[in-house]
Amino acid sequence: MNFHSDDKLLVEIFSAPGCKQCDKAFQLMEKIVNDKYFISITLRKVNIVDELDYAIELGLLATPGIAINGQLIFTSIPSEKILRATLVSQMIDSHE
DSSP, rough: OOGGGGEEEEEEEETTTTOOHHHHHHHHHHHHTTTTTTTTTEEEEETTTTSSHHHHHOOOOSSHHHHHHHHHEESOOOOOHHHHHHHHHHHHHTTT
8 A cells, every 4th residue: 555755645753841641652653653554644743832823723722732634633642553543544534
């Protein structure tokens, strides 16, 4: 299941300085992005101190948060299985 580069999903991990859970969320997402089936993902770490307005605009009230294509999807760290399933679903939806 490979997708063209113009079909990439943007996954943003919202974090705060010193947030250990945020680091765990980012590491989990990095692991998934390095999987050959998920090459169509662009990963971005968002520091809410630097981008507070954007975080508020998405409805983020606490960290970590995970947004996909500008939509807040998770407000805590999901299991790897749930995160992978959500990404697959988002990829399929983006092709319909």
